[in-house]
Amino acid sequence: MGQSLYENSAIARALYDEADRILGWSLKDVSFNGPESELTLTHICQPALYVHGYVGFELLQDAGKLDDLKVALGLSLGELTALAAANVFDFATGLAIVAKRGALMQDACDQTSGTMAAVLGGERGDIEAICEAHEVDVANYNCPGQTVISGDKDKIAAAVEAAKATGKFKRVMPLKVAGAYHSRLMEPARQAFAEFLADIPFNRPRITVFSNVTGGSLEDPEEIKAALAAQVVSSVRWEEDIRAAAAAGVQEFYECGPGAVLAGHAKRIDRDLKVRSMSDFADLSA
Secondary structure, three states: OOHHHHHHOHHHHHHHHHHHHHHOOOHHHHHHHOOHHHHOOHHHHHHHHHHHHHHHHHHHHHOOOOOOOOEEOOOOOHHHHHHHHOOOOOHHHHHHHHHHHHHHHHHHHHHOOEEEEEEEOOOHHHHHHHHHHHOOEEEEEEEOOEEEEEEEHHHHHHHHHHHHHHOOOOEEEEEOOOOOOOOHHHHHHHHHHHHHHOOOOOOOOOOEEEOOOOOOEOOOHHHHHHHHHHHOOOOEOHHHHHHHHHHOOOOEEEEEOOOOHHHHHHHHHOOOOEEEEEOOHHHHHO
């Protein structure tokens, strides 16, 4: 992840090298060479995704492709990349925040027995009722027909079976994840993250940034901090964020990150939206 960017761009090399200095370990080595078992650990995965996404943003900006940039938004960890793009904080500060978030969430994962499951199809109210009955949480409202639930492993297993038994969903399947992200099991991480953010200076965003927690835009630095901390234990309202951006007049997006998952979500939310991927260096000329 990110190797072609590093090999072909001085901007990318400078940012990856700076990231290694800030973190005190080689993000480049893990990002480029793996193993995947390390990249999936949240305290490693989060900095890797942040740096890869931010490098993509900087390369697009340098190529003149973002001259009319109006909004930024990101799913889960990606919200921090969006805030960096909006100059709420600089790259280095953002990476320090991401590293702390990842470490705190890793600790919460290690102290609990959590997992997640995907629910395809069905109505939002039916999913929320199952979550309430089994004491688990909705982690992600990704797009129409795709929701993720999160919580204690045994309770998620029971919720999955209950959802299947209703016959209201196309498919319900456990996910291979390291923990119960965006659920009540992350509460220790939320508390510590809020304390960590308290003394870090935030700027007002230079462009509109949409919050995963509210599904709308936030401008006040203290409100942004509060939302970032709350996001750790709250539902990611990605569908609402995309619809809000579209309602603001945005019809073209760049997805800065590996794969094209968010492009797929966007198409299911609004078929008229155009999303280009920025993952590898070749994408710059696509």
